[in-house]
Amino acid sequence: MIGFTLRRLVLLLPVFLVVSLVVFFIIHLVPGDPIDNLLRAGSTPEQRLQIAAKYGLDRSLIEQYVTWMGRLLTGDLGTSIIQGRPVSALIARNLPYSLELGVAALLFSTLTGIAAGVIAASYQGTRVDDTITGFILLGSTVPSFWLGLMLILVFAVWLGWVPVSGARGWSSLILPVIAAGLGGIALVARVTRIAMIETSRQDFVMLLHAKGLPPFIIQLRHVLRHAMVPVVTILSLRIGWVLGGAVTIEYVFARPGLGSLLIRALNQRDYPLVQGCLLMLAMAVIIGALIGDIVQAAMDPRQREARA
Amino acid sequence: MNRRGFLASVSVVTLAAGLGLAGGYSARASEPEAVFALGSAEIGAPHHDPIRATLLSTVATLIYDRLIEQDVDQSYHPHLAESWENSPDGMNWTFKLRQGVRFHDGEPFNAATIAWWIPKFKGSPNEYLVDAVDRVELVDDYTVRFIMKRAEPNLIYNLASSFMGIPSPKAYDAAGDNFGVTEAVGTGPYKLESFAVGQETVLVANEDYSWGSDLSDNKGAPHIKRLTLREIPDASTAFLELKTGGVGLLLGVPDQFLPQLQAEETLDFRSLPGFGITYLAFNTRAEPFGDAAVRQATALAVDQGAILKSVFNGVGLEAHQFLISTLVESKIDPKLEIHHDLAKANELLDKAGWQRGDDGIRVKDGKPLKIKLTAQSETAIKRTAEIVQAQLKAIGMVVEIDIFDSTTVVDQLKKGQHQLAVRQYGWNNADILDWFFSTTNIPYPNSSGWQDEKSQELRNVAMQQSKTLDERVANFRKYQENLIGNFLFVPIHEPVQNYAFNKTLLEVPEKLRGTQLVQATTVDIKVVG
Numbered sequence: 001m002i003g004f005t006l007r008r009l010v011l012l013l014p015v016f017l018v019v020s021l022v023v024f025f026i027i028h029l030v031p032g033d034p035i036d037n038l039l040r041a042g043s044t045p046e047q048r049l050q051i052a053a054k055y056g057l058d059r060s061l062i063e064q065y066v067t068w069m070g071r072l073l074t075g076d077l078g079t080s081i082i083q084g085r086p087v088s089a090l091i092a093r094n095l096p097y098s099l100e101l102g103v104a105a106l107l108f109s110t111l112t113g114i115a116a117g118v119i120a121a122s123y124q125g126t127r128v129d130d131t132i133t134g135f136i137l138l139g140s141t142v143p144s145f146w147l148g149l150m151l152i153l154v155f156a157v158w159l160g161w162v163p164v165s166g167a168r169g170w171s172s173l174i175l176p177v178i179a180a181g182l183g184g185i186a187l188v189a190r191v192t193r194i195a196m197i198e199t200s201r202q203d204f205v206m207l208l209h210a211k212g213l214p215p216f217i218i219q220l221r222h223v224l225r226h227a228m229v230p231v232v233t234i235l236s237l238r239i240g241w242v243l244g245g246a247v248t249i250e251y252v253f254a255r256p257g258l259g260s261l262l263i264r265a266l267n268q269r270d271y272p273l274v275q276g277c278l279l280m281l282a283m284a285v286i287i288g289a290l291i292g293d294i295v296q297a298a299m300d301p302r303q304r305e306a307r308a
Numbered sequence: 309m310n311r312r313g314f315l316a317s318v319s320v321v322t323l324a325a326g327l328g329l330a331g332g333y334s335a336r337a338s339e340p341e342a343v344f345a346l347g348s349a350e351i352g353a354p355h356h357d358p359i360r361a362t363l364l365s366t367v368a369t370l371i372y373d374r375l376i377e378q379d380v381d382q383s384y385h386p387h388l389a390e391s392w393e394n395s396p397d398g399m400n401w402t403f404k405l406r407q408g409v410r411f412h413d414g415e416p417f418n419a420a421t422i423a424w425w426i427p428k429f430k431g432s433p434n435e436y437l438v439d440a441v442d443r444v445e446l447v448d449d450y451t452v453r454f455i456m457k458r459a460e461p462n463l464i465y466n467l468a469s470s471f472m473g474i475p476s477p478k479a480y481d482a483a484g485d486n487f488g489v490t491e492a493v494g495t496g497p498y499k500l501e502s503f504a505v506g507q508e509t510v511l512v513a514n515e516d517y518s519w520g521s522d523l524s525d526n527k528g529a530p531h532i533k534r535l536t537l538r539e540i541p542d543a544s545t546a547f548l549e550l551k552t553g554g555v556g557l558l559l560g561v562p563d564q565f566l567p568q569l570q571a572e573e574t575l576d577f578r579s580l581p582g583f584g585i586t587y588l589a590f591n592t593r594a595e596p597f598g599d600a601a602v603r604q605a606t607a608l609a610v611d612q613g614a615i616l617k618s619v620f621n622g623v624g625l626e627a628h629q630f631l632i633s634t635l636v637e638s639k640i641d642p643k644l645e646i647h648h649d650l651a652k653a654n655e656l657l658d659k660a661g662w663q664r665g666d667d668g669i670r671v672k673d674g675k676p677l678k679i680k681l682t683a684q685s686e687t688a689i690k691r692t693a694e695i696v697q698a699q700l701k702a703i704g705m706v707v708e709i710d711i712f713d714s715t716t717v718v719d720q721l722k723k724g725q726h727q728l729a730v731r732q733y734g735w736n737n738a739d740i741l742d743w744f745f746s747t748t749n750i751p752y753p754n755s756s757g758w759q760d761e762k763s764q765e766l767r768n769v770a771m772q773q774s775k776t777l778d779e780r781v782a783n784f785r786k787y788q789e790n791l792i793g794n795f796l797f798v799p800i801h802e803p804v805q806n807y808a809f810n811k812t813l814l815e816v817p818e819k820l821r822g823t824q825l826v827q828a829t830t831v832d833i834k835v836v837g
Contacts, residue, residue: 032715
């Protein structure tokens with residue numbers, strides 16, 4: 001297991017290099033220029049040149065990449081062109097909000113999704129299953145932007161239970177977590193339901209029934225455990241989403257976060273900030289996948305051997 | 309309990325724990341406090357340092373005072389400068405400063421402050437504001453003289469800019485790059501308590517304040533003792549916050565929300581004249597708009613009244629020249645203003661050799677009159693583009709609309725890849741004409757590509773040779789008359805600035821002062837009850 005983990009960690013190095021290349025060059029391929037977003041009526045052409053020189057934008061892309069990578073290796077993500085603050089400080093300021101919302105939404109969607117999937121599988125073919133499946137379908141199709149506004153209208157405006165927006169206190173987290181988590185519930189519930197149904201049909205489950213074990217024990221102790229393998233895969237891929245996937249939710253609920261930071265930086269072509277955010281999100285996805293692999297390998301030795 | 313019952317119970321408990329609904333989220337303090345939501349254009353200001361900022365919000369106008377204030381009619385009023393005088397040749401400005409003013413840190417405001425402050429702009433993004441000032445001379449403790457490199461009557465406008473709020477020299481030098489982030493010290497009616505970028509700024513009243521400008525009825529400490537300015541990017545969410553009382557005032561309301569505002573008993577709004585213009589920008593380097601007749605025909609085919617009604621719900625004004633209507637420079641010869649005249653537009657194209665085909669599309673030398681209209685992906689802009697498309701069809705012009713995000717649109721303009729574009733600007737000074745039409749600004753912001761000796765000569769006179777404000781006004785009128793006579797743009801709409809408030813929480817003066825709802829009005833706003 002240790003060897004497997006080490007091998008996976010070593011593989012991260014070339015992946016990081018490729019990611020850094022893609023992250024750097026992709027934003028420079030998009031039309032636009034951050035300096036246009038800095039200048040106001042009255043600014044002189046000389047000021048444009050000064051800004052370009054200050055941030056190294058007058059140099060070739062290769063030179064800019066080498067400089068960026070050099071700084072990156074020392075832990076310096078550069079300075080935001082538009083905001084004039086270190087990128088790492090801006091990320092650090094927004095990260096806690098993203099983690100708070102992302103982790104809460106992931107927990108909410110995972111627990112609720114697994115519960116809904118288990119119930120649907122247990123009541124397969126009944127009205128309960130149909131109702132849950134219906135909700136799953138609805139959850140995967142309702143736009144989170146619209147859902148957020150509807151939740152605000154019902155729970156904040158009509159009922160007055162929670163604040164409309166903001167990031168002050170736990171009560172302001174409730175609606176964003178529900179809005180961000182609903183899509184995840186649908187996904188986790190669907191995967192859990194299918195995995196539970198498929199596992200229930202396997203020979204070892206028939207054997208357990210034949211041995212006279214109570215169905216409730218079989219479902220929870222044996223079927224659910226096996227059904228969790230695809231669920232873990234899905235969850236590991238959602239770790240990147242935890243950090244940057246709630247852009248629309250952050251927008252609707254006026255919450256700070258990495259998603260909003262990235263979108264604003266993209267709109268302003270703030271290269272260092274976009275690069276810093278994208279790199280951070282890409283690494284989160286990669287590390288998420290790594291954790292998923294390790295957990296899967298721990299749960300299923302066959303996979304560990306297959307990937308060795 | 310059977311298997312199904314157990315599983316259902318566990319799931320219900322999990323759901324309930326996940327939802328965790330509970331009431332109670334705010335408690336109102338006894339001292340008068342209020343929450344404002346910043347307008348969308350103000351969101352994202354990374355700090356409140358007026359010297360090195362490229363984006364400032366209303367917050368800066370509450371923390372810092374300026375030498376001069378500008379009113380809604382663009383007139384200038386004393387504030388930290390009690391009076392000022394410009395020498396006849398425009399080469400000296402003398403300012404008498406107000407006495408008894410102190411910064412939030414207790415430091416005095418005097419002539420030495422100004423002598424420290426002006427050189428601080430060197431190398432900053434706002435250097436151009438004081439670029440014409442050669443040096444500052446101290447006449448006495450409360451009198452300073454600016455010795456100019458060149459006459460610059462527009463200095464008075466620059467001094468009224470929010471970027472010219474005066475910080476405390478001691479605090480500024482001590483805080484370094486953290487000034488405006490962790491601390492922001494001015495002489496204004498509010499002190500900074502806390503600032504969370506992209507979220508909110510909390511201010512507390514400066515109880516020592518007694519030097520309010522004559523634009524405010526209240527010259528002393530503000531009525532609202534604790535003021536939170538929140539950043540809410542989504543207009544719908546901000547509106548719901550206002551409705552529920554989470555926010556007392558919105559510093560910017562889209563026109564489309566006005567009918568809903570009027571329908572709510574607890575809500576009201578105030579308006580100020582606009583701060584910019586929506587217009588069509590031609591690329592004179594791209595055919596067919598190299599031909600002045602085609603530009604004029606296109607301009608005359610646009611019906612500003614129809615666009616005002618259908619896109620902007622009748623809110624704002626029709627624009628018939630390039631500057632906002634409160635600027636005196638906008639009062640050009642009415643005969644030169646651009647008004648809808650379809651018959652003349654068709655006549656011009658006929659004369660220019662563009663003949664209508666059987667399908668109604670005009671053709672010249674075998675080429676159809678077909679153009680691309682570039683627009684950014686914002687609702688009002690997109691709708692304007694669609695109406696323009698329909699209106700230009702009436703003169704036999706086929707319009708294809710290309711929608712991009714705002715930065716890509718700028719990139720297209722810079723590369724001259726556009727033919728016609730729907731654009732907006734926000735600026736309350738006639739020098740916007742220089743910004744968009746001077747040959748020195750080709751290819752961007754002068755994306756029209758206009759190069760003309762006469763236009764540039766008039767521009768140089770207006771920008772560099774005006775010695776007094778009156779001269780400057782006259783020179784800019786001539787400059788705009790030249791540009792409008794060459795049909796380089798099609799003015800469409802002048803929006804108004806709307807501010808909505810919750811009547812159950814705040815009392816807002818009927819008449820707003822200042823070019824925007826900033827310090828002058830904020831100190832007069834009272835908390836209800």
